[in-house]
Amino acid sequence: MAIRQKCDKKRKALLDATLTLVNNNGFHAAPMSKIAKMAAVSPATIYIYFENKQDLINQLYLEIKAAFSAYAFKNYNEEESIKDSFRQVWMNIADFKLNQIPESNFLSQIDNAPIIDEESRLKGLKHLQPLLDLWERGQQKGVIKLVSPYLLYAYTIYPLAFLSNMKQKELLILSENNLEDAFEAAWNSIKA
Template identity: 80%
Template sequence: MAIRQKCIKKRKALLNATLNLVNNNGFHDAPMSKIAKMAEVSPATIYIYFENKQDLINQLYLEVKSEFSTYVFKNYNEKDCIKDSFKQVWMNIADFKLNQIEASNFLSQCDNTPMIDEDSRQAGLKNLQPLINLWERGQQKGVIKLISPYLLYAYTVYPLSFLSNMKQKQTFVLSEKGLEEAFEAAWDSIKL
């Protein structure tokens, strides 16, 4: 059991080191040697857990995306009205993006660069299926505009990345009132 726990710790250390290096230096300036050094393992140890750097990045992405999904859909009840269900999910996304900075920054990089492969990107998108289902249900009920889920995401969720960036730069801090206003603006952008 102790050996198994040690293996889990090493793998987690490698993932955390990768997350930190990619966020601070970018994908290309995060060589395996730096990852190993930061994780305090030998470079050869990486290959026990991952085939190569691409596999490491893909697995990190899928784990962070899964954590994001778990966070986003906590307390979500699909039986609530469309707006209330969406508000719960949106507020969870806002909380994650504004307070889980390392993970949020990594996911933003993955969304905006070709860092991860297409199979991993598609697998990661499956984590958002409950939100897509909610939007489809809202469209079927005539509550949400009949536009692409990509446009719905762009108008409602993507602005939270901007607000998170402004918070990190200490340019703008979103108050509780501001958060409510941001949600209402997001809802107004997609409701019929």
């Protein structure tokens, strides 16, 4: 059991080092040698856990996406009204993006650059299925505009990355009232 735990520690150290280097320097300025050095393992050790750099990035993305989704849907109750259900998910995502900064920054980079492969991107999208289902249910009930889920995401979820960025730069204080206003603006942009 101790051997397995040690292996998990090395894998986690490699994922953490990759997250830090990609966030600070970008994908191309995060060579395997730097990742290994930051994780305090030999470069050859990386290949015990990952096929190559692409596999490492893909697995990091999928783990962060899974954690993001678990966070986004905690206390989610699809029995509530469409707006209340969406509010719960939106507030959870806001909390994640505002407080899980390295992970949020990494996901933003992935959203804006072709870093991961298509198979991993599709697997990552599956984690958001409850939100897509909620929006579809809202559209069927005439509560949400009949537009693409990409537009719904662009107008409701994507602005949270901007708010997080402004908070990080200390240009915006996100009080409870500010977050509530931001949610209402997001909701008003998609409600039918």
